[in-house]
Amino acid sequence: MTTWYEGPLAAFDTETTGVDVETDRIVSAAVVVQDAPGTRPRITRWLVNPGVSVPEAATAVHGLTEEHLQHNGRWPAPVMFEIAEQLAEHAAMGRPLVVMNAPFDLTLLDRELRRHRASSLDRWFEASTLHVLDPRVLDKHLDRYRKGRRTLTDLCAHYGVTLEGAHDAAADALAALDVVRAVGRRFATRLERLTPAELHTLQATWHAAQARGLQAWFARSGSEETVSTDWPLRPELPAAA
Numbered sequence: 001m002t003t004w005y006e007g008p009l010a011a012f013d014t015e016t017t018g019v020d021v022e023t024d025r026i027v028s029a030a031v032v033v034q035d036a037p038g039t040r041p042r043i044t045r046w047l048v049n050p051g052v053s054v055p056e057a058a059t060a061v062h063g064l065t066e067e068h069l070q071h072n073g074r075w076p077a078p079v080m081f082e083i084a085e086q087l088a089e090h091a092a093m094g095r096p097l098v099v100m101n102a103p104f105d106l107t108l109l110d111r112e113l114r115r116h117r118a119s120s121l122d123r124w125f126e127a128s129t130l131h132v133l134d135p136r137v138l139d140k141h142l143d144r145y146r147k148g149r150r151t152l153t154d155l156c157a158h159y160g161v162t163l164e165g166a167h168d169a170a171a172d173a174l175a176a177l178d179v180v181r182a183v184g185r186r187f188a189t190r191l192e193r194l195t196p197a198e199l200h201t202l203q204a205t206w207h208a209a210q211a212r213g214l215q216a217w218f219a220r221s222g223s224e225e226t227v228s229t230d231w232p233l234r235p236e237l238p239a240a241a
Contacts, residue, residue, distance in 0.1 A: 003192045004194075009097075009133070011098035015062040017055060018058055030168075031044045043173075046074070046079045049074065049076075050076060053066060054066040081113075107234045110122075120236075131199070134232065135179040135183060137210065138199075155179045156179060161179050162178075
């Protein structure tokens, strides 16, 4: 019997105007599908004209300028529909979705759907449940005492995964997918009997514990920064009074 980490996986990643999931916008996105390790991945890419200014700091990360996006990007509304539709198709086929730091990318997509489609991400998964695999959450739980950062670049280096063209949505999605397979193999005795559905539920619990630990560290450091315990999607903020 093929284990989940040796079977079909999809992966999703975005590049954005910034790091605030409530106000920033998606400027590029990619979905990568691979049927088995070593097989050629199928990649779908989107380039988006966000309709807002693109800060130089964001361009410095992903290389996409405001002028380039205005001339080559598509309007957000149809793009967000196509992304959500494709993710729903993978869910319907029972294909797990790899998303590095899922609460960021999935919440951004949810807010873009609300902004441009008067919809939400949850509505796309009413018929078929989405099962997310987050390499950051998995690694942090399974190897919790390892010191050092756990960015995608760090995880690739630790698990021997090649990352070419970091901060390109397709490159990052494929690297995250490879990291998840590597995590599965390294911790096979703890993971191989779990289904993606079971892992999805467990990751929500693991992430919440990780967030509470980080929140406590911030408090000890005198920082007022708050850490959300929600995974893989943050709830919509209540409307201002």
